Structure formats: structure tokens, C-alpha cells
Amino acid sequence: MTFDQEDGEQGEGFKPLTAAEAQQWRRQNPPLSMWRVLTGQSLAGCLVAVVAWLLTGKSSMGWSAAYGALSVVLPAAVFARGVTGRLAQAVPGAAMLGFFVWELVKIILTVAMLFAAPKWVTELNWLALVAGFVVTMKVVWLALMFRSKRPHPAQHN
Secondary structure, three states, X not given: OOEOOOOOOEOOOOOOOOHHHHHHHHHXXXXXXXXXXXXXXXXXXXXXXXXHHHHHXXXXXXXXXXXXXXXXXXXXXXXXXXXXXXXXXXXXXXXHHHHHHHHHHHHHXXXXXXXXXXXXXXXXXXXXXXXXXXHHHHHXXXXXXXXXXXXXXXXXX
């Protein structure tokens, strides 16, 4: 898309979609459910925790990895619940503000959980915690790569 700096008009490279084209694009690119991503992240976190425990034979490694995964999943679940609430759906301006507020809440909760880790996890292993944290966080990319191309139920019109 090109944009004319002087008068703010759109250049030749931009063509708005018609209503039919937009509807077809939505059918071909269904939205990705935040709850499905959270489920995938939870499963990945559990898998990392089990693998850490089995590879080392130490339950503290598994608990450390699990806590790292929980430090991603719990704040993300709070965020998802916040941005999908009734107020966010009813008022568009509130949705945008709510997104930023809930993202800030998610970041603060994540940092607080990481600072609390030494108190909550006996024999904490930071390497295992970071492994659980990173693997769980990166599952979002896998969800995007392997997302279903089926039409979203709300789009059957």
C-alpha cells in the first residue's frame, strides 16, 4: 500500500475489498481461538515438564519446567478472559483500551510469577524453568502454522 504524504490519500497500490471479497477472505482465513492456543500451550508445558523430569530423574526439574509453563499460561488465560469479556465486545473503544490494560496485567503477572518462583518451587532450577517458559510461549507459532482452514461456525451464512 502506498500513501501520499501530502494530502493523506491512498495511492494506486491499495484496493479496498468489496463486501463479498472480505467475506471470502474471512472464510479462507478463520480466526484462531485464544482458548485453543492456551490449550496447546498447556499441553506443551506439561510435555516439557514430564520430559525434564524423565531426562534428569529429578522431580524438581519437572516442577521447575512446569512452573515456567504456568508463568506463560496463567497470565495468558487472564488476558484472554479480560479481552473477551462483555464490555470489550459491547464498546469498540473499550475493546482497544481493554486490550492494552489486559496486556499490561499479563506482563505484570508474568514478572511477578517469575520473581515468586524461588518461594514456590522447591529446589528451583532456572534452566528448566526457562525451558518450560520458552517452549510454552513458542507454541503460539505452531498454532498459527497448523491452524485449521475450516470456516468459523459464525461465518456460515
